[in-house]
Amino acid sequence: MNDRKGLDDSGRPIVAELGRAETPQETADRKAAATVAHRSNQTVLNLVIALAASLLVVFVIVVVVVRPDQAGAPKAVDYAAVARDAQPSVSTPLLVPTLPKGWSANRAELVDAASSSDGIASWQIGLLTPSTQYIGLVQGLDANASWIASQLHDKKATGQTSFDGSRWQVYDHRADSNPGNLAYALVTTVGASTVVLAGTASDSEFATLATEITKELNG
Incomplete structure (x- = not known):
């Protein structure tokens, strides 16, 4: 058995807990789980990016649009x-x-x-x-x-x-x-x-x- 890089002679990953190469089903399950985890991480990342963008918009509105002269008391009439x-x-x-x-x-x-x-x-x-x-x-x-x-x-x-x-x-x-x-x-x-x-x-x-x-x- 060739255990280089955790692979058997056929190039299949060896499952350490079982002391043998993983079966095709186990390989499919592992890849499916990895895909789900990746998609989950991407969803969280997208939410963080969206939240950051929303906060940036609010900051621009407060700092740029609402100027000090608009937020203060109404201008006196002559x-x-x-x-x-x-x-x-x-x-x-x-x-x-x-x-x-x-x-x-x-x-x-x-x-x-x-x-x-x-x-x-x-x-x-x-x-x-x-x-x-x-x-x-x-x-x-x-x-x-x-x-x-x-x-x-x-x-x-x-x-x-x-x-x-x-x-x-x-x-x-x-x-x-x-x-x-x-x-x-x-x-x-x-x-x-x-x-x-x-x-x-x-x-x-x-x-x-x-x-x-x-x-x-x-x-």
Whole structure:
């Protein structure tokens, strides 16, 4: 018997446990098992490659597609610039309050009478306060009592206050169930301008804004 390289004289592999050459069936079984093992290893390898490719795609999306400026806070709106562009279309001066550092706007637009549901033009600014609360400023042009009621969803006035000598109606509904952005509101009318301030900010932040608006209206 030639046992070179574990083969018999016929060149068949010798099964060590049996001390003889493997039978044709054993050879076929061994090759079939090797094929199955190879295919199994290939399947695992393919899964690893697919997973790695998926992770690479996610990495590209996060690093390349989602840029820092997109992930951050929304860009502040320059309401003064919007007002300058809109002013030629109306005769009433649009309010552009000068506010301390920490205030910003997330929207500003002039809604013309033809586009509004009540036929009254209005200048609107959405303001974010230093405490991250919200105050909506709406300046109605030649507005009326019905317009005010619509802006405040028919809520009732709860008192009065003054800022820089001008009187404002107070609508304090913070105790209501889910008052939203009408939790607190201030309303005043000077000339052709009726101003509604409504939102979730503190009394002091409302006072800061109302005082600046009063100066503009009486300036």
